[in-house]
Amino acid sequence: MSTEETLKQQIIEKAWQDSTFKQQLLSDPKAAIEGAFGVKVPDGIKLNVVEESSTDFYLxxxxxxxxxxDGEDDVNAAW
Incomplete structure (x- = not known):
């Protein structure tokens, strides 16, 4: 599993366990991630967090x- 996928899984698990974090993640995802994991999402990256339900799914x-x-390292590629 890549570092990015590992971080995503950790964020999801924390949101399942911590309702305060989940609410902050939904309202201000960059601040929530930085506060909980010390990861600063670059300013040029727009981050949207939505929650699925039993009737609402997202692809x-x-x-x-x-x-x-083309082969260039993009610092924002995996935030």
């Missing part, structure tokens, strides 16, 4: 790799 369509930078 995230990732950026097409062909549209990504």
């Amino acid at each position: 995230v369509l990732p950026q097409n790799p062909a549209d990504a930078l």
Whole structure:
């Protein structure tokens, strides 16, 4: 599992266990992540957090790799 996926899983698990964190994550995700995990999401990254329910589901369509930078290291690629 990549570092990014590990962090995402940790964020999800914390939100399941900590209702205060979950509410902050939904309202101000950058501050919640920085406060809980010490990870600063770069200013150029927009981060949206939504919660699924038993009737509302979300499909995230990732950026097409062909549209990504050609071999350049992008500091914001994995925030």
